[in-house]
Amino acid sequence: MRKRSLLATFAVTAALVAGACGGSTGSTVTGATLLIGDYQDVDSLNPFYYSTVMSSNVIGMTSDGLLRLNDDLELEPWMATEAPTKENGGIQVPGVDGAAATVTWNLRPWKWSDGVDLTCADFQYAREWILDEKNTAVSKIGTKEIKEIVCEGQKMTVHYSELYQNLKYGPAFAPKHYFSQFTLGTAVGGNPATDLSTDMLQGAGYRTKDLPNVPTNGAFKYESRTPGVETVVVRNPYWKDPRNGGQSKLARVKYVVCGSPETCVAKFRAGELDMVTDLDGSQYAPTVDLGDEQRPFPAFVVEFLRPNHSKTICSDGAPAEADPDGVLPNRAARGGGCPASDLELRRAISAAVDRDRYLKQIEGDVGFVATNLELPAFFFYEEQEVEAFDLARAAKILADGGWSDTNNNGTVDKDVDGDGDRDEAILDMCTTLKPTRIAKLQLLAADLKTIGITAIVDAVGGGQIFGQRTDVAAGTKCNLAYGTFDIALHAFGITSVEPSGYDSYHSSQTNENGGGNDQYVNIPELDTKLEAIKSSIDVVEQDALMAEVQELMTTNVVSIPLHYWLDIVLVSKNVSGYLEHAAWGPIWNAYELDVTSN
Secondary structure, three states, rough: OOOOOOOOOOOOOOOOOOOOOOOOOOOOOEEEEEEEOOOOOOOOOOOOOEEHHHHHHHHHHHOOOEEOOOOOEEEEEOOOOOOOOOOOOOOOOOOHHHHOEEEEEEEEEOOOOOOOOOOOOHHHHHHHHHHOOOEEEOOOOOOEEEEEEEEEEEEEEEEEEOOOHHHHHHOOOOOOOHHOOOOOOHOOOHHHHHHHEEEHHHHHEEEOOOHHHOOOOOOOEOOOOOOOOEEEEEEOOOOOOOOOOOOOOOEEEEEEEOOHHHHHHHHOOOOOOOOEEEEHHHHHHHHHHHHEEEEHHHEEEEEEEEOOOOOOOOOOOOOOOOOOOOOOOOOHHOOOHHHOOHHHHHHHHHHOOOHHHHHHHOOOOOOEEEEOOOOOOOOOOOOOOOOOOOOOHHHHHHHOOOOOOOOOOOOOOOOOOOOOEEOOOOEEEEEEOHHHHHHHHHHHHHHHHHHOOOOOOOEEEEEEEEEOOOOOOOOOOOOOOOOOOOOOEEEEOOOOOOOOOOOOOOOOHHHHOOOOOOOOOOOOHHHHHHHHHOOOHHHHHHHHHHHHHHHHHHHOOOOOOEEEEEEEEEOOOOEOOOOOOOEEHHHHHOHHHHOOOO
């Protein structure tokens, strides 16, 4: 599951979902160890390059921001002494000296986990680092709008060259004393061995061996990681809760990779785990007998189908194990075009999606049908009218849109890229190894076959589908960052309560440019609305613009929403301080958790 968060503006504070496997590490840090299981592993732990919810959960334990979104979804000061507003003079529009806006922050004294002071200079450095033209893997939204950051002791003044909707969260920051020893983009030329060892785009600074040296500013720092097995964080001795000066009650948190939700549940029942996170509605019935140890709550997560809109970049076939019958030849053999780039084909797929059946048959009727990628709890949410499940209508949409089976092979075709060749409606539908997702795509593939669309279900590891270009080789199949998919099934975990979408759907924000538009969406009218939202700090204006954005997303079938999750978290009676957070997950307050023995 990929996170959609305020990374560039809310620093790196994100949802928490950590993990574990018991036993002593031999460290001198005293206190309890919280053992948490999740079925998947993290990918990158660089807070600017990660892409999965698993990574954000671990990163969230090691990273704090200027502000904190509390459990009532209200902003409160954290690294800053107060939240700047127009009313208290912290936000000025227009700004001073010709700036579009000026935001003033008063910073608390704070240290990195290696004892070095975290200062305004770390914010200045992060701005330069993000805007470096060689830093192609990070979004520049929220940073390129900053004209200048001025430091005066604990006072930080941020001048914006243009209005930015999330300026109230402040700029990003990074440990200058650590980041500055590495390079960006040097692996392209020169000595490959030397370049790879220092290039942050190639993972330098956050490789497994580096993690114990990474300075963090949150309640925990990295102790160790064994890929595919566990990641361990330990109490940061320099961190203090800004509200009361206290430290984390826990000595460490171990995030263990179970391999499957069922294995996580079995380990919990056996007493090998204190918590299990990232369980969906399919695990509700199998764990309901746990009573109060089962903690269901509506999550800020929507699961959806992500069609690839590009006419030239999509799947080039599927591996033999995913396609044993050879129904998915390489793209040249099926016409050269990318079928999901066609709006009518996307509309037909939407009409072939049986949301109610998926929810009842696969999710155990736990969760809620979704018709939107936004959440009903948000002020700007507008209910959308999506295509109802109707295979006859889906077939008609295809026929009316110019799709027909001209070679009588059972699969419809159409010239989607304008090269004169008819392209077969053969789709590589990519997803993770999560059984519920595989089951949904299998049902969808069977229904699509009845209307002349051939699709295979291509399930791969989370690191493969969500891996960034910094971590995955070019040409890797079923990878969002490289666009090597036709349809992807996954979820968004939404940690921002603000109007959003520019980074994910504006045509300029493709992955090559450091953005999150992995689908290559290119709709000029949508671009215009997203640009207006990005530069608006007026909630009434944002509300009106977001209504138009949601309608454009629906009519253009930018994505196909399926359902909202009901998160299932297992929490042992031995764990105290547990408090779920609708946006940031079940252990967002890890520093307040504790474990007692039986």
